[in-house]
Amino acid sequence: MNSFMVSVLGLLLLFLLGFLLGGGLAVFLLRKREANTRAQIEEKFAAQLATREAELVALRDEKSALAIRRAELETELAAERTLFAERQATLEAARDSFADAFKVISADALAKNNQTFMELARATLESQQAAAQAAAKADLEKRQLAIGELVTPVKASLEKFEQQIGNIEKQRIDAYATLSEQVRQMSVAQLALRAETGNLVKALRAPQTRGRWGELQLKRVVEMAGMLDHCDFFEQESTSTEEGRLRPDMIVKLPGGKNIVVDAKAPLAAYLEALEASDESDKKKKLDDHARQVRDHLVKLGRKAYWEQFQPTPDFVVLFLPGEMFYSAALEADPSLIEAGVDARVILATPTTLIALLRAVAYGWTQQALNDNAERISALGRELYERIAVLGDHWASVGKNLNDAVSAYNKSVATLESRVLVTARKFQTLEVTGSDKAIRDLNPVEALPRAVQAVELLSKDEGLFKD
Incomplete structure (x- = not known):
């Protein structure tokens, strides 16, 4: 009987010892997992972002990751609670099982000591259960506190990130409003410019108006170059030849009695039509026509041989284009236009190049005046x-x-x-x-x-x- 009791007690002690070792191992694994989780979270928060746009994207990604991690931690906490409840149920079931076993095994042999043994076993189980419950409760509270310490900075960071995102969104809205206003103003200005361009194109369609405008542009260029009217140059001077009457638009007088003939009757009709073209192919065709018209005018102007009628004159004549755009458009469509002009003894001149030429002439007149004064x-x-x-x-x-x-x-x-x-x-x-x-x-x-x-x-x- 005594050996039987000793065996039973040994079994109980072994069972309790295994139970305690299993609980301690579970607690150790949980703490190790918690330490690993905490290290991972700290590593995630140690990274810094390089640029603001990258920061916004990273913050959003980190927010999502933290939310997922928070859900995982809450899931783990719920799992631990469930595990604790299961262990508590297991303890209850074990206690009931031991009680039944003791009743069956020692019904007769332990009739006298049954009550004492059961009370002792119950007291032992209750004390072990209370200790396990207290340890589990303390561990649960510690875990909740640790999770709270981890979640609180995350929550603050998320709130800060949301505030930054709100500020960035506000700045984006303000910038978009400013950009929209600028685009609107540009649209209004473009419409006004288009209307003015249309009016100018309509006005320049008339040959007389176009010719007068070219002469005015030529006069402005001459005035900007410092060449006074009827002193250093003459407008609308003409001479008669066997082929008819030649009338250049301007003759620039050079020091020493020489002349430079300038013609401003450049063809602009095709270029004006290109401005009104709505199709790119039609526009390109008109620009090609513009280049061809300029080339034809070069050839005709070279055949007039102005340098033979206004002696002494260099063996070339200047063709004045009243705008840089006319010259660049023709040259883009026909890159060999300059060589064609040189072959025809016609020099193409825009307002910029003609100003430079006339400034050189004005400098020559200044030097001539200095020589005369000397x-x-x-x-x-x-x-x-x-x-x-x-x-x-x-x-x-x-x-x-x-x-x-x-x-x-x-x-x-x-x-x-x-x-x-x-x-x-x-x-x-x-x-x-x-x-x-x-x-x-x-x-x-x-x-x-x-x-x-x-x-x-x-x-x-x-x-x-x-x-």
Whole structure:
């Protein structure tokens, strides 16, 4: 009987020891998993984003990951609670099972000690159950606290991220509103520009208006270059030939009497039609026509040989295109247009290049004026030099006359003192003058006129005072 009781107690102790070891192992595994989870979360929060746009994308991704992780942690917590409930149910079932086993096995043998053993077993089980429940409860509270500590910063970070996302969204809305307003203003300006362009195109369709506009553009270019009207250039000058009357739009006068002929009657009709074309193929065709018309006009202008009618003139004529766009459009459609102009002795000129050409001509006129002024100054210098030489002769004569006058004065004073005043003073000694006033002594003049040292003022023959 005693050995049987010892065996039963041994089995109970082994069962309880296994139960305790299993619970401790489960707690250790749970803590290790918690440490791993915490390390993973800390590594995720250690990364930093490089740019703002990347930060926004990363924040959203991290938010989703944290939400998923939070759900996983909550799932694990629920699983731990379920496991705890299952273990508690297992303990209850084990207690009931042990109670039934004890009743069957020791019904007769332990009749007397049944109540004592059951009470002892119940007390032991209750104490173990209470300890296990307390440990599980403490562990659960600790886990809840740790999860709360992990979730709270995540919640704060998510709130901060949501605030940043809200600010970025607000800035995007404001920027979109500003951009929409700018696009609207650009649309209004484009419509106004299109209307003005349409009016200009309509006005330039008339040949007379187009020609007058080209002449006005030419006049503006000439004025900006500093070439005054009817001084350095002439408009609408013409000449008659066997083939008819040639009338260039402008003749630029060069220093030395030479001329440069400028023609401003460039064809623009095809280019204006290209501006109104709605189809790209039609627009390209019109631009090709524009280049061909410019080439044909180059050839015709070269055949007129203006340089033979307005001599002396360089053997070329300038074709003025009243806008850079006319030149660039023609050159884009026909890159060999410049070579064709050189072959026809026609130089294409836009407002920019013509201003540079006229500025060079104006500089030549300035240098010509400086040369003319230098010649006038040289003539004035020669004339002034000759007049100064004549004035030097006159001054030499004046100096010589002054010297002669001083010499004559000194001689007359000497004669007066030695021959006249000596006798006259005797009357005062004889007291027959009737006056107390004495005859004043006369002194000779010692100073002489200063001789002129400048060679230019000396007499051409002998100098100022040569005897």
